[in-house]
Amino acid sequence: xxxxxxxxxxxxxxxxxxxxxxxxxxxxxxxxxxxxxxxxxxxxxxxxxxxxxxxxxxxxxxxxxxxxxxxxxxxxxxxxxxxxxxxxxxxxxxxxxxxxxxxxxxxxxxxxxxxxxxxxxxxxxxxxxxxxxxxxxxxxxxxxxxxxxxxxxxxxxxxxxxxxxxxxxxxxxxxxxxxxxxxxxxxxxxxxxxxxxxxxxxxxxxxxxxxxxxxxxxxxxxxxxxxxxxxxxxxxxxxxxxxxxxxxxxxxxxxxxxxxxxxxxxxxxxxxxxxxxxxxxxxxxxxxxxxxxxxxxxxxxxxxxxxxxxxxxxxxxxxxxxxxxxxxxxxxxxxxxxxxxxxxxxxxxxxxxxxxxxxxxxxxxxxxx
Numbered sequence: 001x002x003x004x005x006x007x008x009x010x011x012x013x014x015x016x017x018x019x020x021x022x023x024x025x026x027x028x029x030x031x032x033x034x035x036x037x038x039x040x041x042x043x044x045x046x047x048x049x050x051x052x053x054x055x056x057x058x059x060x061x062x063x064x065x066x067x068x069x070x071x072x073x074x075x076x077x078x079x080x081x082x083x084x085x086x087x088x089x090x091x092x093x094x095x096x097x098x099x100x101x102x103x104x105x106x107x108x109x110x111x112x113x114x115x116x117x118x119x120x121x122x123x124x125x126x127x128x129x130x131x132x133x134x135x136x137x138x139x140x141x142x143x144x145x146x147x148x149x150x151x152x153x154x155x156x157x158x159x160x161x162x163x164x165x166x167x168x169x170x171x172x173x174x175x176x177x178x179x180x181x182x183x184x185x186x187x188x189x190x191x192x193x194x195x196x197x198x199x200x201x202x203x204x205x206x207x208x209x210x211x212x213x214x215x216x217x218x219x220x221x222x223x224x225x226x227x228x229x230x231x232x233x234x235x236x237x238x239x240x241x242x243x244x245x246x247x248x249x250x251x252x253x254x255x256x257x258x259x260x261x262x263x264x265x266x267x268x269x270x271x272x273x274x275x276x277x278x279x280x281x282x283x284x285x286x287x288x289x290x291x292x293x294x295x296x297x298x299x300x301x302x303x304x305x306x307x308x309x310x311x312x313x314x315x316x317x318x319x320x321x322x323x324x325x326x327x328x329x330x331x332x333x334x335x336x337x338x339x340x341x342x343x344x345x346x347x348x349x350x351x352x353x354x355x356x357x358x359x360x361x362x363x364x365x366x367x368x369x
Contacts (some may be wrong), residue, residue, distance in 0.1 A: 013118040024284040049350040053340035070212035076204035099176045108172040127158040180204040208261040213254035219262040221279040231274040290325040305336040312347040
């Protein structure tokens with residue numbers, strides 16, 4: 001009987017121990033499950049979400065303009081020179097003087113030339129008189145035709161000599177061929193005017209042009225229909241291509257391009273100008289701000305919004321200016337380009353548009369930002 005009671009007690013102890021173990025195990029599992037749930041909740045709460053601004057990409061036209069420099073000049077000029085070495089008698093104008101076509105500007109000494117004209121006229125009159133006399137005698141049979149022909153030849157020689165001396169006399173009065181303003185004066189009365197030396201220069205300011213020196217890479221892109229903008233002291237004028245030199249200037253390798261200037265520009269001869277040529281025009285291209293491009297080695301990338309995540313996208317770029325750059329591959333119209341907040345992003349980062357932040361509570365913003 002005693003042994004039976006002992007066995008009963010042992011069985012009861014074993015059952016009690018099993019029950020205690022079960023209760024302890026259940027409590028531990030509950031604690032572990034609660035800890036796991038708390039950890040998942042904490043992880044969810046501490047995921048960073050970055051506020052960004054986006055721009056939906058569209059296509060636009062892209063124009064490339066290149067600047068070149070040169071000087072303005074008059075399209076019509078006249079340099080006053082003399083054909084022979086002579087003493088200057090008078091100079092009728094000064095630098096800045098307005099002149100009219102046909103106006104006398106300089107007179108040269110004429111004493112010797114006047115005597116030459118008078119001598120030539122006397123010789124011509126005598127030759128003419130002799131020719132008429134011999135012609136009458138020939139008609140009466142008094143002389144041969146060959147004598148008349150010889151007299152005629154002498155008459156023509158005397159006539160040519162007279163015209164030459166008269167022309168020389170006329171060239172002692174140097175006149176303007178165009179309306180304009182005297183820009184250069186290199187002679188004074190009493191000085192000797194050397195043959196071929198520029199004594200005065202006249203410019204017509206009503207029709208101005210500029211000669212711009214263009215590089216080899218752009219000269220083939222320019223023609224008479226190329227748009228041109230002229231800048232002087234920050235003021236813009238519209239020009240047009242007049243002439244393009246097919247030969248580079250010696251020593252510089254640059255090609256002269258003459259551009260017409262509007263009469264209302266007020267640009268004076270000798271003024272330095274900047275000319276901007278439209279050397280290319282692309283249609284329907286994607287253009288983005290250059291400051292959003294991320295450079296890593298030789299790779300260029302940008303972040304785009306893919307739902308609520310940032311996606312790092314590799315791109316290639318073309319020409320750029322004024323803070324904008326053409327994208328030649330990697331982006332397309334409709335992509336949402338991240339334009340602000342992209343410096344702290346990484347591929348796959350959670351994002352939210354800045355304009356949506358106002359709908360979030362202060363506590364939520366502190367946790368998620």
